[in-house]
Amino acid sequence: MDIQRARPTSASTPGPTADRARPPQPAGQQPSTRQPVSGPPLIGLLIIGLLNAFGPPSIAAADLADLPSPTHTIATDSIASDSQAPADANRPSPTARQPDLDALLAEIDALRRRHDIAATAVVLVDNERTLAVRTFGVRNRTERTPADPETRFKIGSISKAITGLALLRAEDLGLLGLDRPLTERLPDLDIPLFDNPWQAETPLTLAMLMEHTAGWHDMSRDEFDHPAKQPIPLTEALAVRPASRRSHWRPGVFSEYSNSGPGLAGFLLERAAGESFETFVERELFAPLGMTGSSFLPDPTTLENLAQGYDRDARSPIPYWHILYRPSGGLNVRPADMAPLLRLLLRRGELDGRRLFAPERIDRLETPSTTAAASAGTRIGYALGIQASQHRGHTLHSHGGDGDGYLARIAYSRTAGRGYFVVITAFDHRPLNAMRQRLSDWLIADLPPPPAPPEARLQPESLTRWTGTYQLASTRFPQPGWQDRRLTVSLRNGRLHTQPDGQTARPLIAIDPRRFRRPHxxxxxxTFSLLPDGSIALQGPLGNWLKPAPP
Structure with missing residues (x-):
């Protein structure tokens, strides 16, 4: 989390690509005085200093200038599995040619250099093997220690995918139920864990906490900017501002991103398991997956090998952020550790001949279940720490992460049988977005264009029921007047069109009476949903909107 700057916020659902926008800075608040991470000393090179003084170099200049930024490679042939992919893992990826991979990785490093990013790590996998694990650049601009295979990176909200798997494992062990009301097994504490005005008719569940459908705003500024200098117990974290865990709209309808939900879920897992969240994850996930270089805690090995994170300018170091809710964003990883995680997901719970999760449990990790849209069968959206979205018409599963000075992304294509992980050490979305675009193109490079479902020919009355004026129904960071935003749904030439205030109308193509897609x-x-009170919910990439019930 960036505790020194007020980042722009969006009133619509940001999704995991913007998982760490933050509430606005109160007037007069001072920036943090925490100290940046430091590493072992290394003498800087004069040529780099000169280039940096004149701004980020071009790709051509960077190719000549990046002398102290070697590329480190982990050989992958020995990691390949001899076992066959399970039947439900779709077809395996064709064997990737090394020249193609080398060219792709060279593009990623060129983007790093173009944007003057200190360090980047990239992991590429397919169903059968780890194809590449590469680190580029330096851990720390001051000492210029080269980034190498042992370098650790904070990956922010990608942590939620691990938390989702941990909850699935706990449910498999009979410790908890994802869809059971939280009130059935609440611990006796002196602080309120949540406030749900709709508790009688719509009780909160662990699944709602993970899918961001509890009706909560995101963490408060007191929680984001808590001056912790070391990890604190989740019990203490929950006591910082309990009021931030109040349902402001009916739970189980809209997904609105909130770090508080997975934080509370991790605490409830601790109570159910009788041990710390970190201990449970280490034994049940990291050990079986071989993720021996990953930790939710800043242990000595992590801190010794941690790359320094930087601000938007890729120059100003940002201190280590002790996020209050580690299950939401506290994970530090060695890049190679992301390879078995990606392959576990691609192989539907199987890794190197070992069945760690049933295939249907991985489906549950990826499939939304607690929104009104999910009740209509819509699978695009946020689930238990993984989001489904589309890239050039292909469905990908992914999550983003902002570790306060680090930006990261994990994504995979079930159809192609390919996945990637990428992380940079700067809060600059431009290079990360360019890397994501190129890596996502690689995921689908060998796939034919996907067919679009035929347009459903609906009667006019089936469409006009959804027309009218909608108001914004949820927001991550509430600002005065956020509920005044409006969106119009109209019927034109036999198709519904959506038009937020001040924007151009865009058509929707019907798949069935409730579900629609864009032309691309x-x-x-x-998805449109008629709610029990007669109001109509509109949900999708454009956000969450509500047409009030007629008087």
Missing amino acids: ETEAST
Whole structure:
């Protein structure tokens, strides 16, 4: 989390690509005085200093200038599995040619250099093997220690995918139930864990906490900017501002990103398991997966090998952020550790001949279940720490992360049988987005264009029921007047069109009476739902909107 700057916020659902926008800075608040991470000394080179003084170099200049930034490679042939992919893992990826991979990785490093990013790590996998693990650049601009295979990176909210798997494991062990009301097994504490005005008719569940459907705003500024200098117990974290865990709209309808939900879920897992969240994850996930270089805690090995994170300018170091809710964003990883995680997901719970999760449990990790849209069968959206979205008409599963000075992304294509992980040490979305675009193109490079479902020919009355004026129904960071935003749904030439205030109308193509897609999409992403009180919910990439019930 960036505790020194007020970042722009969005009133619509940001999704995991913007998982760490933050509430606005109160007037007069001072920046943090925490100290940056430091590493072992190494003499800087004069040529780099000169280039940096004149701004980020071009790719051509960077190719000549990046002398102290070697590329480190982990050989992958020995990691390949001899076992066959399970039947439900779709077809395996064709064997990737090394020249193609080398060219792709060279593009990623060129982007790093173009944007003057200190360090980047990239992991590429397919169903059968780890294809590449590469680190580029330096851990720390001051000492210029080269980034190497042992370098650790904070990966922010990608932590939620691990938390989702941990909860699935705990449910498999009979410790808890994802869809059971939280009130059935609440611990006796002196602080309120949540406030749900709709508790009688719509009780909160662990699944709602993970899918961001509890009706909560995101963490408060007191929680984001808590001056912790070391990890604190989740019990203490929950006591910082309990009021931030109040349901402001009916739970189980809209997904609105909130770090508080997975934080509370991790605490409830601790109570159910009788041990710390970190201990449970280490034994049940990291050990079986071989993720021996990953930790939710800043242990000595992590801190010794941690790359320094930087601000937007890629120059100003940002101190280590002790996020209050580690299950939401506290994970530090060695890049190679992301390879078995990706392959576990691609192989539907199987890794190197060992069945760690049933295939249907991985499906549950990826499939939304607690929104009104999910009740209509819409699979695009946020689930238990993984989000489904589309890239050039292909459905990918992914999550982003912001570790306060680090930006990261994990993504995979079930159809192609390929996945990637990428992380940079700067809060600059431009290079990360360019890397994501190129890596996502690689995921689908060998796939044919996906067919779009045929347009459903609906009667006019089936469409006009959804027309009218909608108001914004949820927001991550509430600002005065956020509920005044409006969106119009109209019927034009036999198709519904959506038009937020001040924007151009965009058409929707019907898949069935409730689910719609955009012309460039091949799967339903936008859903209309009639709620019990007579109001109508509109959900999709454009956010969450509500048409009030008629008087």
